[in-house]
Amino acid sequence: xxxxxxxxxxxxxxxxxxxxxxxxxxxxxxxxxxxxxxxxxxxxxxxxxxxxxxxxxxxxxxxxxxxxxxxxxxxxxxxxxxxxxxxxxxxxxxxxxxxxxxxxxxxxxxxxxxxxxxxxxxxxxxxxxxxxxxxxxxxxxxxxxxxxxxxxxxxxxxxxxxxxxxxxxxxxxxxxxxxxxxxxxxxxxxxxxxxxxxxxxxxxxxxxxxxxxxxxxxxxxxxxxxxxxxxxxxxxxxxxxxxxxxxxxxxxxxxxxxxxxxxxxxxxxxxxxxxxxxxxxxxxxxxxxxxxxxxxxxxxxxxxxxxxxxxxxxxxxxxxxxxxxxxxxxxxxxxxxxxxxxxxxxxxxxxxxxxxxxxxxxxxxxxxxxxx
Amino acid sequence: xxxxxxxxxxxxxxxxxxxxxxxxxxxxxxxxxxxxxxxxxxxxxxxxxxxxxxxxxxxxxxxxxxxxxxxxxxxxxxxxxxxxxxxxxxxxxxxxxxxxxxxxxxxxxxxxxxxxxxxxxxxxxxxxxxxxxxxxxxxxxxxxxxxxxxxxxxxxxxxxxxxxxxxxxxxxxxxxxxxxxxxxxxxxxxxxxxxxxxxxxxxxxxxxxxxxxxxxxxxxxxxxxxxxxxxxxxxxxxxxxxxxxxxxxxxxxxxxxxxxxxxxxxxxxxxxxxxxxxxxxxxxxxxxxxxxxxxxxxxxxxxxxxxxxxxxxxxxxxxxxxxx
Numbered sequence: 001x002x003x004x005x006x007x008x009x010x011x012x013x014x015x016x017x018x019x020x021x022x023x024x025x026x027x028x029x030x031x032x033x034x035x036x037x038x039x040x041x042x043x044x045x046x047x048x049x050x051x052x053x054x055x056x057x058x059x060x061x062x063x064x065x066x067x068x069x070x071x072x073x074x075x076x077x078x079x080x081x082x083x084x085x086x087x088x089x090x091x092x093x094x095x096x097x098x099x100x101x102x103x104x105x106x107x108x109x110x111x112x113x114x115x116x117x118x119x120x121x122x123x124x125x126x127x128x129x130x131x132x133x134x135x136x137x138x139x140x141x142x143x144x145x146x147x148x149x150x151x152x153x154x155x156x157x158x159x160x161x162x163x164x165x166x167x168x169x170x171x172x173x174x175x176x177x178x179x180x181x182x183x184x185x186x187x188x189x190x191x192x193x194x195x196x197x198x199x200x201x202x203x204x205x206x207x208x209x210x211x212x213x214x215x216x217x218x219x220x221x222x223x224x225x226x227x228x229x230x231x232x233x234x235x236x237x238x239x240x241x242x243x244x245x246x247x248x249x250x251x252x253x254x255x256x257x258x259x260x261x262x263x264x265x266x267x268x269x270x271x272x273x274x275x276x277x278x279x280x281x282x283x284x285x286x287x288x289x290x291x292x293x294x295x296x297x298x299x300x301x302x303x304x305x306x307x308x309x310x311x312x313x314x315x316x317x318x319x320x321x322x323x324x325x326x327x328x329x330x331x332x333x334x335x336x337x338x339x340x341x342x343x344x345x346x347x348x349x350x351x352x353x354x355x356x357x358x359x360x361x362x363x364x365x366x367x368x369x370x371x372x
Numbered sequence: 373x374x375x376x377x378x379x380x381x382x383x384x385x386x387x388x389x390x391x392x393x394x395x396x397x398x399x400x401x402x403x404x405x406x407x408x409x410x411x412x413x414x415x416x417x418x419x420x421x422x423x424x425x426x427x428x429x430x431x432x433x434x435x436x437x438x439x440x441x442x443x444x445x446x447x448x449x450x451x452x453x454x455x456x457x458x459x460x461x462x463x464x465x466x467x468x469x470x471x472x473x474x475x476x477x478x479x480x481x482x483x484x485x486x487x488x489x490x491x492x493x494x495x496x497x498x499x500x501x502x503x504x505x506x507x508x509x510x511x512x513x514x515x516x517x518x519x520x521x522x523x524x525x526x527x528x529x530x531x532x533x534x535x536x537x538x539x540x541x542x543x544x545x546x547x548x549x550x551x552x553x554x555x556x557x558x559x560x561x562x563x564x565x566x567x568x569x570x571x572x573x574x575x576x577x578x579x580x581x582x583x584x585x586x587x588x589x590x591x592x593x594x595x596x597x598x599x600x601x602x603x604x605x606x607x608x609x610x611x612x613x614x615x616x617x618x619x620x621x622x623x624x625x626x627x628x629x630x631x632x633x634x635x636x637x638x639x640x641x642x643x644x645x646x647x648x649x650x651x652x653x654x655x656x657x658x659x660x661x662x663x664x665x666x667x668x669x670x671x672x673x674x675x676x677x678x679x680x681x682x683x684x685x686x687x688x689x690x691x692x693x694x695x696x
Contacts, residue, residue, distance in 0.1 A: 081445075113477075114480070115479075132476055142465070146437065146440060146443075180429060339514070340538055345614065345616055
């Protein structure tokens with residue numbers, strides 16, 4: 001399939017100068033995008049700090065991906081769904097995931113909507129269509145396609161943005177999901193965030209072909225965009241999302257960016273990549289680039305970035321302090337939510353466990369036995 | 373009441389569910405115009421349109437993965453896997469995703485999904501059209517695993533599975549598709565998931581079985597009766613969650629237990645039944661628990677009728693525990 005939409009790879013060059021057609025977005029919207037991007041970086045910095053301090057267990061860093069996630073997800077409407085991998089939490093915050101829930105999940109405390117069941121950095125939010133996701137790579141891709149089919153059947157006018165990384169393009173889910181979406185004309189946009197690395201394997205080692213050529217293979221339009229350029233990423237996503245919405249045409253958007261930190265707080269990227277490469281990408285920092293542009297357009301005052309950033313940090317620190325004090329999940333939650341009702345064999349298992357827990361002093365009020 | 377084969381009862385069950393709830397969708401390989409390779413979905417596309425009953429590309433991973441997304445977004449998908457032997461590309465989606473979604477999301481997201489698939493031997497299908505993989509799935513909290521053995525149960529359990537709020541693996545004994553007939557109510561009804569069924573009563577020996585083994589065990593039980601051994605036959609129907617109380621009750625009644633399945637023995641479902649009884653009712657046992665199962669080998673082709681338990685092997689086990 002030949003690409004029919006005119007999509008520009010880059011609108012802002014690494015120096016923050018317009019090099020493509022000005023999308024003529026409103027000053028308010030541009031400033032909002034900047035704040036959302038700054039929040040991603042602030043959350044990232046603070047979560048890593050909490051992890052280093054031993055307060056939370058794990059962080060999948062979003063450092064460097066601010067434009068990729070914010071630019072693309074800003075093209076979504078409230079009724080649209082965002083199917084996530086490890087690093088889209090910042091986009092979810094922009095779309096309405098409360099910061100309190102984000103941080104509660106990092107602590108896995110009693111306020112976590114997922115009841116502390118998932119490891120850190122696995123957020124969800126029903127209200128903004130940000131489904132729970134698993135750590136298994138690529139499995140969310142066919143989910144998004146099936147959900148898009150359901151939306152289409154009910155004429156909901158909802159688009160499903162399905163995010164995944166470069167590594168996931170090798171997974172079953174990617175191929176079956178792309179194929180089903182093409183065959184079904186599902187209103188889905190596949191957001192391939194090519195951040196250069198799947199843990200320690202470079203993007204170029206996932207395939208002998210190109211990611212963007214996969215669109216052709218599955219009969220859908222595909223484009224690549226500079227993912228460190230928030231304007232180009234937004235414009236590309238907007239065009240593809242609207243096409244999916246109005247014509248039920250799925251599309252693939254390869255968002256080329258760079259994971260500046262390790263795979264996670266447990267990873268040491270110096271074991272497998274050169275600092276020179278990291279430095280080259282640091283010079284293309286998405287926030288610096290957008291800041292320069294906004295300043296030159298007269299939309300950001302001197303010291304504006306620092307002011308906004310410190311406000312965001314203060315908000316995050318306040319919330320972290322609150323969540324740190326939240327109660328833990330009751331023991332009884334061990335056996336809830338396996339099924340809609342707790343079946344007899346689980347009630348028995350729990351009650352037997354509770355007898356031992358009481359003897360050992362682990363049980364708290366609220367951990368009471370189930371009726372049998 | 374109408375007299376239907378087990379296969380016709382399944383078709384009727386799907387039609388009944390689809391008429392009642394327009395969010396019920398049926399899809400899989402060849403289920404549309406062809407009506408499925410066994411014709412289980414015959415007539416569905418005509419009655420309910422190509423939007424609600426349709427063919428998919430040939431990818432089990434994609435079928436189940438997409439079904440999960442549909443279920444998360446308000447639909448009641450009924451996905452067919454053409455043979456249970458082909459389900460393993462979807463194992464990840466079933467085990468990592470469907471089964472864990474409610475738990476990992478703290479109940480925020482659910483997966484009311486049915487995966488229908490024909491299982492078991494007896495059709496000369498060799499290694500890859502004959503397997504009984506229930507044990508793989510029974511080891512997965514969050515799934516329900518259901519196996520009917522009569523037309524009445526097939527329809528009632530299938531409708532219950534479709535209306536259930538959790539993911540159900542619905543294993544259909546393909547050997548019984550056309551070989552058993554029975555009375556089936558024409559209207560909508562359900563059979564509770566997680567209740568076993570006493571096929572026939574008896575006070576000497578209890579035999580637990582399910583699916584295609586039920587008629588074989590019943591035949592063996594009738595032969596045992598001729599020899600004066602009153603044999604109780606219990607059809608488990610839902611393996612997960614298991615009616616543990618029911619199993620223990622029927623085990624205690626006779627104190628002599630045989631478990632029959634065509635799947636391999638090692639870590640098979642019979643091991644769970646045996647352990648359950650050993651843990652909770654060993655003092656009632658008059659004889660060691662006997663298992664009659666498939667061999668711990670891949671499923672053979674020409675010797676399949678020796679691989680699968682038949683009434684002679686079941687009778688031998690009944691006599692063994694009775695005479696112990």
